Amino acid sequence: MIELHGVRKRFGQQVVLDGVDFTVQDGETVALLGPSGCGKSVLLKHVVGLIRQDAGTVLVDGKDVAHLKRDALRQLRSTIGYVFQNGALFDSMNVFENVRLGITNEDQFRDMTYCRERVARCLKLVNLTQDTAQKYPAQLSGGMRKRVGISRAIAGTPKYLLYDEPTSGLDPVNADIIDELVKSLAAELGVTSVMVTHDVRGAMRVADRLALLTGGRIVQQGTPKEFMESTVPEVREFLERDFGNLNFAA
Amino acid sequence: MTAPATSLDIRRPIGRVVMKALAHVGRVSLLVFEIFRGLAEWRVWLPRTIEEAANLGLGSLPIILLVAGFAGAVTALQTGYQFTGNIPFYVAGSLIVESVVLELGPVLTGLILAGRIGARYAAELGTMRVTEQIDALETLGRSPASHLVIPRVLAGIVMIPILTIIADITGIISGWVAVQQVLPVTNHDFMYGARIFWHPFDAWYSVIKGFAFAVCITVVSCYFGFSTEQGAEGVGKSTTGAVVASCVLILLLDTVLAKLLLK
Numbered sequence: 001m002i003e004l005h006g007v008r009k010r011f012g013q014q015v016v017l018d019g020v021d022f023t024v025q026d027g028e029t030v031a032l033l034g035p036s037g038c039g040k041s042v043l044l045k046h047v048v049g050l051i052r053q054d055a056g057t058v059l060v061d062g063k064d065v066a067h068l069k070r071d072a073l074r075q076l077r078s079t080i081g082y083v084f085q086n087g088a089l090f091d092s093m094n095v096f097e098n099v100r101l102g103i104t105n106e107d108q109f110r111d112m113t114y115c116r117e118r119v120a121r122c123l124k125l126v127n128l129t130q131d132t133a134q135k136y137p138a139q140l141s142g143g144m145r146k147r148v149g150i151s152r153a154i155a156g157t158p159k160y161l162l163y164d165e166p167t168s169g170l171d172p173v174n175a176d177i178i179d180e181l182v183k184s185l186a187a188e189l190g191v192t193s194v195m196v197t198h199d200v201r202g203a204m205r206v207a208d209r210l211a212l213l214t215g216g217r218i219v220q221q222g223t224p225k226e227f228m229e230s231t232v233p234e235v236r237e238f239l240e241r242d243f244g245n246l247n248f249a250a
Numbered sequence: 251m252t253a254p255a256t257s258l259d260i261r262r263p264i265g266r267v268v269m270k271a272l273a274h275v276g277r278v279s280l281l282v283f284e285i286f287r288g289l290a291e292w293r294v295w296l297p298r299t300i301e302e303a304a305n306l307g308l309g310s311l312p313i314i315l316l317v318a319g320f321a322g323a324v325t326a327l328q329t330g331y332q333f334t335g336n337i338p339f340y341v342a343g344s345l346i347v348e349s350v351v352l353e354l355g356p357v358l359t360g361l362i363l364a365g366r367i368g369a370r371y372a373a374e375l376g377t378m379r380v381t382e383q384i385d386a387l388e389t390l391g392r393s394p395a396s397h398l399v400i401p402r403v404l405a406g407i408v409m410i411p412i413l414t415i416i417a418d419i420t421g422i423i424s425g426w427v428a429v430q431q432v433l434p435v436t437n438h439d440f441m442y443g444a445r446i447f448w449h450p451f452d453a454w455y456s457v458i459k460g461f462a463f464a465v466c467i468t469v470v471s472c473y474f475g476f477s478t479e480q481g482a483e484g485v486g487k488s489t490t491g492a493v494v495a496s497c498v499l500i501l502l503l504d505t506v507l508a509k510l511l512l513k
Binding site for chain 2: 045048050074075077078080082084085086088089090091101102104152156
């Protein structure tokens with residue numbers, strides 16, 4: 001379970017998170033929505049310990065992420081797969097080596113037979129052919145890079161998958177492919193997923209619950225249906241950007 | 251009584267500069283600490299270090315030979331210009347050898363490599379920082395220090411003193427050849443002059459400087475790379491900052507080491 005209680009974070013004079021309360025239950029897929037620059041990625045990075053909050057607590061499986069010692073943090077991170085917005089693939093390594101780095105168990109990492117099998121399986125799960133393994137990131141399309149990033153994130157059999165804008169910069173067809181992938185991985189691997197996105201339609205298709213972050217706070221959490229029926233002004237305004245006049249949709 | 255708002259108060263900008271400098275010192279110290287902590291993961295950094303050392307050494311050799319060759323030659327030509335009839339010609343050998351070994355060899359090697367590998371390391375790591383590759387390493391439970399910094403630092407520590415020795419030898423040889431074009435210096439005169447004022451410690455001094463400059467260049471450039479912000483513009487700033495800082499620190503270290511070690 002992921003829990004954020006009263007999380008505050010500022011960068012210089014800019015307050016990004018101003019008392020965020022956010023919970024993700026085991027097995028859920030939650031989409032974190034919000035306008036660009038509202039702090040969605042910042043919030044996600046707190047969960048994996050890349051950023052430390054100024055106030056409040058971030059708990060993963062009951063562990064306070066900000067206060068974990070180095071080895072304990074490493075252990076926690078081995079249970080979390082993080083998919084970066086632009087893939088964050090290592091340019092000097094081919095796809096096989098990139099995905100192999102996602103195998104967080106050291107004994108498995110050193111076993112090349114296991115690595116070959118695991119990488120092949122992970123590439124198959126994201127619908128990439130095996131000849132992709134020898135290519136370098138510069139030779140891949142945007143959609144393929146995202147899928148290799150997902151493949152790397154699942155290589156270590158994580159319990160949680162965190163997606164940072166997985167469909168940003170993609171055409172609608174590839175965006176749909178990624179959305180379906182997020183959904184199928186959640187079902188097939190039984191992982192808990194948090195997807196940061198500003199793509200409302202995709203979020204509604206994929207997520208069990210949605211949360212809207214704006215003004216540094218979560219203003220609404222609920223099922224897609226509850227979201228569409230919400231009377232919270234910020235939610236209405238956000239949805240109308242995607243769906244137009246919501247009275248028509250109702 | 252408080253100073254009026256419009257008066258020139260230099261305390262604030264000085265304070266800001268001092269605080270910024272202290273923050274840099276603190277962050278560099280943290281990086282050095284991470285380097286020492288990462289040394290335990292030798293399986294990770296050793297193969298990368300060997301590869302990087304080969305690239306650094308072989309890749310830098312042509313430019314080092316060129317620069318050292320010119321440095322020795324110009325020293326010899328200027329020696330010829332300054333010599334009057336009253337100075338024995340064998341002194342030319344001393345001048346050239348001591349100038350190259352004590353100063354030109356290590357310093358020019360350091361400055362050239364600050365531009366060549368310092369800029370490269372800062373740009374590589376800076377690009378990795380702004381494209382979140384370093385964050386990705388951390389989320390995968392891998393140590394950025396072991397994967398990225400230690401190979402670069404150790405490769406520099408091993409290869410830069412070796413390149414310094416090669417630069418010294420090249421500078422001496424080119425100076426030897428060049429001085430005979432401007433002065434009637436025989437080989438015997440040159441060797442006699444080279445030996446008469448030579449101290450065995452001079453060679454060690456050159457290597458010590460090479461080592462010190464290696465640590466400076468690699469740690470500074472890795473630090474600037476890791477600290478990069480704000481996309482492509484940030485990478486440019488980091489690269490420039492790394493080279494400038496490395497060059498300034500090389501000259502500072504040059505002065506400090508001369509004061510401490512040459513007695």
